[in-house]
Amino acid sequence: MSMAKIKFLMAVRRVVRVGFFWQLLVAFALVTLLAAGGTFLAGRLTLRRLESFGGGEPAALMRLWADRLAGYYGQHGSWDGVDALIAGYPCAPAWGPWNQEWQMDYAVVAPDGAIVATSDSALLGQTLRPPQLPLAAPITVNGQLVGHLLLPPFGHLTEDFHVMLSLVLRRFLLIGLAVGGFALAVSLGLSRLISRPVVNLTAATRAVAAGDLSVRVPTPYPGEIGELAAAFNDMAQGLARADELRRNMTADVAHELRTPLSVIRGKLEGVLDGVYPATPEHLAPILEQTQLLTHLVEDLHLLALAEAGQLPLEKRPMDVGDLLRDAQVNFGPQADDRGVTLALNLPAALPKVVADWRRVAQVLGNLLTNALHHTPEGGCVTLSAVASGGWVEVAVADTGTGVPPEDLPYIFERFWRRDKSRSRAGGGSGLGLAIAKQLVELHGGTIGVESNPGKGSRFHFTLPIA
16 A cells, blocks of 8 residues: 555544444434335335326316216205216216216215215125225315215226226335345445454454464544554554563563572582682672672562552652752762762752652662763763642753663663663663652652763653642
8 A cells, every 4th residue: 555545544534533323323324214215215106106097187077076066965965866967967078978988987985985876886885995085086065075086097996996006015015125125235235344343353352362462453444443443453562562571571580590590509519519718708709699689689579569559658748959969969979980970950949749758769869870870981960850830850861872762662661771781781680760660650750761872861750749
C-alpha cells in the first residue's frame, strides 16, 4: 500500500468516526427502509391496478346508476321493484335495455350486505363478501347510506373479482419475496462487515491466550471497533514486552549472581586447598562480594515492594532546597575526586512538598551517582528545583556522555546499563533508575530524562506541593 493511500485512509478515519452503536442503527434502519419501501411499492402497484379497474367506463356507470338508484329509493322508500327499473332502463353504449346490447352483471346490496337485486338470480338474498363491499359504489339519500351498487369488472362476483384478488395477492407475494431476498442479502453483507472485526479480535484473543504474543489485528475499522483493535494491539505488545523483560530479568539476575558467587567460590576453594592463606588480604574479596550480593538482594526486594505498592512511606512536609543542599555537601567530595563541579541552582522561595525524605534522598542519590559516573573530568553536574502548578520539579543535569536515543525508552528498566557488556566497571547492578522510578511514582509524581549524546543528560522528577 502506498504512503499516499495510507495517509488518505488515516484522514478518512479522522473525519469519519462512526461508532458501533451508529453502525448497528444504520444497518437496522436500512433493512427497515427496504422492507417499508417494498411494502409501499407493492401497495402502490396494487392501487394502480385497482385504479385501472375503477377508472374506466364501468366506474362511471356505477356512479351514474348510484345516483339513479338513490332517486328510486328516495321515491319508493325501499328496493322493491328496483330490478325491473334496471332491466328496462336505457344504458350505454347504444342506450338499449340493460341486458340486450350490453350484457352486464350487477348487484344492488342493502346496507347490511344482503343482495336485494342482481342480474344473477342465484345470488339473490346472499350476503356480499367483506372484501367485495369496499369495491361497490355507495348509494346515499339525504346523507344516509341506503345501499351499494356493484358493477363490472367487479360485477362478475364469482369469477372476475377472484381473478383480480389472486393477481393482487401474487404481486404482493412476489414483491415481498424480492424485497425480503434483497433485505436478506443486505443484512448478510452488513452483518459480515460489522462482525468481521469482532471475529478477528476473537481469533487474536485465543491466539494470545495460547501463548502467541506476536499476533496483531488490523485496525482500519472506524469508531469503537477500531479503538478496541488498537487497544488489543497495544495490550499484546505490552504483554510481549513484559514477557521479554521477564526472560531478560531471569538472565540478568543469573548474570549478577554468577560473578560474585564465582569469586567467593574460587577464593574459598583456594583457602581450603592451601593455595591461599586465610589472611585478611584473601578474605576481604569474599566479604566484598558477599556485601555486593546483599546489596543486590536488598535492591531486588525494595523494587518488588515498590512495584507491588507495598513499600511503606513516611510522608510529611519537607523542604526540597534543604535536601538538595545536603546532597551537594554529601556528594561534593566524590565530585572533587573526579574533577567535576557540583553546582546548585535554587530559586529564592520554594514551597514545601509532601514526601518521604529518606526515599527522595535515595532517588536523588541514584541520579547523582549516575551523573557523576558519566561526566568526564572538567564537566559539571547541576542540581536544581522549580515550582510549577501543584508540583516541584527536581532536576539533575550533567555535561557527560549522554544516552543514545534508541536507549531512552529502556533507561528506567531493570538491569539496564549503557555498557552492553554488563561489566561492573561501567556501573552498578542496573537497578538504581528502576528503583528511582518506582519511588517517584509511589509519591504520585513522574520521572523522565532528556539526553543528547556527547552533550549530557537531564533527569527530572516531580513531587506534590504540600
